[in-house]
């Protein structure tokens with residue numbers, strides 16, 4: 109078995125993949141219908157949409173592989189397929205030195221045939237593949253190649269649709285819909301693992317004044333700056349979003365109130381430094397409410413969000429009163 113080398117643009121490719129925020133999201137019918145269709149059209153037992161992450165291949169959708177959601181990158185056929193512009197066809201894996209000793213060939217699920225068509229991001233990075241797998245050797249003619257390419261293009265369209273529906277166009281972080289999906293998933297995970305989780309609800313102070321005094325474009329720039337400060341201060345595993353207007357939220361997994369306060373202090377310092385080092389005609393200021401998830405108080409994510417919003421509003425009122 110040969111382990112695939114890394115693509116030349118690996119760091120930028122991983123950034124592009126992570127910015128889609130699709131990894132570890134739940135299964136979606138829009139992708140499942142394409143893998144089901146592929147399995148039927150090509151009469152293969154397995155069809156998968158994979159994303160090649162740093163150390164693993166993660167399945168956005170798979171039929172015929174049971175409940176598997178990922179494998180290590182080392183044993184991934186698709187880690188090889190993403191190195192090529194054209195699709196990768198392996199008629200018989202036992203005869204291919206890259207794969208003959210692969211545990212997925214020598215053992216379950218006994219892969220023999222593989223066809224993987226690269227899936228690209230809108231910016232042109234190969235994120236993963238749409239692949240077909242069979243347990244018997246087979247050939248793949250020109251018509252079949254064209255058909256697989258068409259299906260891969262449909263997967264790319266769905267990825268674009270997901271991005272457009274879940275990412276805030278101005279700031280590039282998740283929008284409300286993206287936040288709801290990712291944070292709900294993260295909350296379910298925290299409950300299962302019995303981890304603490306916190307919701308942080310931010311609202312910029314006096315934001316309307318930035319628009320009124322310096323123009324809408326400057327207001328937009330302030331929102332972009334704030335989103336970038338959030339993104340650089342929190343972990344990649346945290347869910348960061350612009351919920352709308354000048355409201356932002358962060359969902360912290362495996363963090364209690366004390367840890368949230370530490371992270372928030374670090375964030376406040378970053379904002380202070382930003383205001384000094386990148387002087388704009390105004391300073392960024394915000395109010396924030398932090399609430400730790402408590403199953404007895406919060407029936408669901410919406411209830412948690414509501415508590416954090418209410419607390420933020422209390423803080424804002426206090427700040428306003430103090431400002432006089």
Ligand SMILES: Nc1nc2c(ncn2[C@@H]2O[C@H](COP(=O)(O)OP(=O)(O)OP(=O)(O)O)[C@@H](O)[C@H]2O)c(=O)[nH]1
Nearest residue numbers: 311312313314315316317319324325327328353354
């Ligand atoms: N530039 C810009 N402005 C926006 C955008 N979305 C909403 N706004 C403006 O954001 C402002 C939000 O107002 P508020 O949060 O009520 O005002 P504020 O001045 O921050 O008030 P406080 O939160 O009480 O300090 C409104 O004036 C909206 O028009 C956007 O995408 N870009």
